[in-house]
Amino acid sequence: MTRIAIARCSKLHDYEESVRRAGGEPWVLDLATDRAADVVARASGILLTGGGDIEPSLYGEAPHPTFAAAEAGRDAYEIELVRRALEADVPVFAICRGVQVLNVARGGTLIQDIPSQVASALQHKREGAADPAFTLAHEVWLEPGSRLELLMRDTLTDIESCQVNSRHHQAIKSTGEGLVTVATAPDGIIEAVEDPSRRFCLGVQWHPENFYRTGEFRALFEEFVRAATR
Numbered sequence: 385m386t387r388i389a390i391a392r393c394s395k396l397h398d399y400e401e402s403v404r405r406a407g408g409e410p411w412v413l414d415l416a417t418d419r420a421a422d423v424v425a426r427a428s429g430i431l432l433t434g435g436g437d438i439e440p441s442l443y444g445e446a447p448h449p450t451f452a453a454a455e456a457g458r459d460a461y462e463i464e465l466v467r468r469a470l471e472a473d474v475p476v477f478a479i480c481r482g483v484q485v486l487n488v489a490r491g492g493t494l495i496q497d498i499p500s501q502v503a504s505a506l507q508h509k510r511e512g513a514a515d516p517a518f519t520l521a522h523e524v525w526l527e528p529g530s531r532l533e534l535l536m537r538d539t540l541t542d543i544e545s546c547q548v549n550s551r552h553h554q555a556i557k558s559t560g561e562g563l564v565t566v567a568t569a570p571d572g573i574i575e576a577v578e579d580p581s582r583r584f585c586l587g588v589q590w591h592p593e594n595f596y597r598t599g600e601f602r603a604l605f606e607e608f609v610r611a612a613t614r
Contacts, residue, residue: 386613387411389418389427391462391482393435398593399479403431405596406605408612415461424468429475429584429612432462432482434591437554440496443488448496450553454481463489475584475611477604480552483577483587490560497553498573506571508550523547524575524590530566532576532586535603546600548575548590555589563587584611 388408390399392415400410413423424430436454440447442463462482466489469476478486484494498505506522523545526533536546556574559565567576567588579585584607592601 385409386428386609387426388429388431388609388612389413389423389465390431391433391458391465393433393481395434398591398596399431399433402593402596402602402605403609406602406609408605408609413465415457420461420464420468423465424472424474427474429477429608430465430469431608432466432476432478432485432587434480434482436481437496438481438484438488438494440494443493445493445496448500450497450500459485470579470582470585473583475608476582476586477584477608478587479593480589480591483589484554484556486585486587487556487560487563487577490563492560492563493557495555495557495573498555499553502571502573504571505573506569508555508569508573509553522550522569524567524569526576527564527566530564531578531580531607532566532588532604535607536601538603539600548588549594550590552589583614584608 386408388403389411392413403410436452439459462485466476466486495501498508525545528544562579563577565574566578569575576588592604595601
């Protein structure tokens with residue numbers, strides 16, 4: 385059984401279903417009872433999910449006025465979880481807040497509020513869309529030869545870009561140790577990172593799990609589960 389540990393968040397269904405359709409068995413974590421060390425020992429892979437902002441003191445900054453904290457205890461738990469997973473080379477797939485957790489866990493920093501801190505930024509959080517989960521907001525440019533680009537080749541709109549949904553106001557500023565930028569938005573915002581030295585370590589800023597029915601990003605989950613199975 386390929387057991388995929390999923391960080392608990394407010395909208396779990398699409399993450400669980402994406403894992404199931406890729407051949408994995410979802411295991412939703414309870415940070416009160418599932419110790420990070422035990423999770424890494426028992427799980428085949430770790431899936432970090434979306435949610436609130438990471439406490440800025442964890443990357444050496446004071447909070448921006450837009451700061452909206454995640455659930456109590458979640459930051460410390462997930463940072464420990466991802467550090468232990470990477471030390472053990474347990475596959476990690478990090479989505480939205482998850483890629484920010486991954487980055488901070490590796491010593492990186494974050495842009496706390498894209499609209500007020502990045503000049504000429506695209507709209508990375510679609511306000512007023514009928515269903516923002518499925519609204520394609522902008523394109524991302526993929527790094528040729530990266531794991532992400534190789535996985536996405538069947539769905540690319542041209543040689544090196546694809547359309548993504550988007551609902552975040554924060555993003556990676558400086559990348560953490562070992563992480564390589566493999567996708568950016570046209571405004572320069574980092575949209576994906578990976579660690580080529582690990583069996584599987586990929587983080588994306590958009591929400592691929594929302595498309596489990598239509599399959600645009602199924603290859604990402606399938607490769608994650610394959611790596612976890614190996």
